[in-house]
Amino acid sequence: MSEAIVKKFMFVNRKAPYGTIYALESLEVVLIAATFDQDVSLVFLDDGVFQLKKGQQTKGIETKNFSPTYRALEDYDVEKLYVEKESLDARGLTVDDLLVDVTVLGSAEMGALMDQQDVVLSF
Amino acid sequence: MKFGIVVNEGPYQHQASDTAYLFAKAAIAKGHEVWRVFFYHDGVNNASKLTSPPQDDRHIVNRWSKLAEEHKVDLVVCVAAGMRRGLREENIAPGFHISGLGQLVEAGTKCDRLITFGA
Numbered sequence: 109m110s111e112a113i114v115k116k117f118m119f120v121n122r123k124a125p126y127g128t129i130y131a132l133e134s135l136e137v138v139l140i141a142a143t144f145d146q147d148v149s150l151v152f153l154d155d156g157v158f159q160l161k162k163g164q165q166t167k168g169i170e171t172k173n174f175s176p177t178y179r180a181l182e183d184y185d186v187e188k189l190y191v192e193k194e195s196l197d198a199r200g201l202t203v204d205d206l207l208v209d210v211t212v213l214g215s216a217e218m219g220a221l222m223d224q225q226d227v228v229l230s231f
Numbered sequence: 232m233k234f235g236i237v238v239n240e241g242p243y244q245h246q247a248s249d250t251a252y253l254f255a256k257a258a259i260a261k262g263h264e265v266w267r268v269f270f271y272h273d274g275v276n277n278a279s280k281l282t283s284p285p286q287d288d289r290h291i292v293n294r295w296s297k298l299a300e301e302h303k304v305d306l307v308v309c310v311a312a313g314m315r316r317g318l319r320e321e322n323i324a325p326g327f328h329i330s331g332l333g334q335l336v337e338a339g340t341k342c343d344r345l346i347t348f349g350a
Contacts, residue, residue, distance in 0.1 A: 113340040130239075130350055133272055136311060140332040146340070227339040229237070231272075231350050 115226035117141050118149045121156035122230060125175065126166065131159050132174050134231035139177075142184040149225070150181075151218065152210070153192035157199060160191070160206040178208050192218050233264045235338030240349030241273035242291035243284065247349030248277050252294055254346065259302050266342050267305040268295070269335045270327075272350060275313045278306070280324040292324045299326030307334045 119138050125131045141148050152160055159178070166173040181187070189210040196202065196212065203212060213221065222228060236255055240247035255265045270277050282292040299306050306327040308318060313329055320329055339345045 115340050117336070117339060129272065133312060137271075137332050137335060141336045141339075144333060144336045144340075146336060227345050229339075229345070229347055231239075 114145060114147055116147045116149070116224065118151060118222060118225040118228045120151045120153065120222075120228060120230040121159055122154040124155040125159040125161075125164065126169060126171055130231040131156070134229075135174065135177055137229065137231075138181070138186060139184055142181075142186050148186050149188040149190065149221070150186065151190045151192070151222075153195045153215075153218065155195075155199075157191055157195045157201060157206075160189075160208060160210065161201070162205055162207045175207060181208070190218065190221065232258075232343045233266050233341070234258055235266055235342035235345040236268045237335065237338075237345065237347045238268060238270050238274035238277060238349060239272040239347065241276040242282065244273070245349055248274065248291055249289075251346075251348035252291070252298065254348070255298060255304065265298075265302065265304050267307060267334065267338045269338055270306070270308045271312050271332075271335065273316070274349065275308050275316055275318050278308045278313075278318060278323040278327040280322055282324075296324050296326040309335070 119134055121134055123130045164173050164175045191210045191212050193212050193214050236251050238248050238251045242248045258265055284290055295306055298304050308327050308329045310329050310331055
């Protein structure tokens with residue numbers, strides 16, 4: 109699929125991976141946006157940082173563990189992943205707890221990055 | 232200005248679709264174009280023609296259909312989100328159509344602003 113216009117799409121993931129469907133359905137849009145050759149960035153903040161937590165076990169809630177998909181993002185040339193430092197700190201997490209390589213930004217830097225985007229979708 | 236709108240929450244449960252509708256109407260009244268409304272997550276339930284609220288309440292689904300008819304607004308229901316929630320071509324209201332997430336990305340690329348309601 110070719111799309112003449114390329115814009116900067118930022119997907120802001122703010123919610124825990126399970127409990128609601130937002131995280132999973134956000135990932136579905138991310139993959140489509142990448143397929144349409146858009147300039148895609150992903151941001152994880154608030155409870156959204158848990159989406160990237162290593163070692164997710166979902167058998168007990170009879171829900172699919174979709175976290176391996178985050179590792180497949182680079183196959184779609186989605187390589188800009190940003191995590192907010194304050195959100196990690198507040199939850200006692202560090203980058204070592206995450207299953208993909210990310211860039212950690214403070215909230216002010218994150219705000220500046222958001223300001224550069226054409227389209228921001230928050231899930 | 233050319234607007235795209237994303238509705239991420241179901242009708243009646245959440246105010247997002249009411250606010251999205253009121254925004255669309257206000258934008259059109261001011262001379263702007265609402266090029267597409269994309270329904271995602273539980274927002275797909277805004278398209279169910281089986282919806283029958285009490286008579287003294289607003290009819291959220293019919294309101295969208297009327298907006299589409301009067302102002303040629305493209306109402307798109309996400310196929311994947313719709314399938315999960317039991318929405319098929321045979322049970323969606325007039326003016327809506329089912330299509331893929333590419334239509335959401337296209338709204339992002341073609342509109343001056345893409346505005347999200349809910350989530």
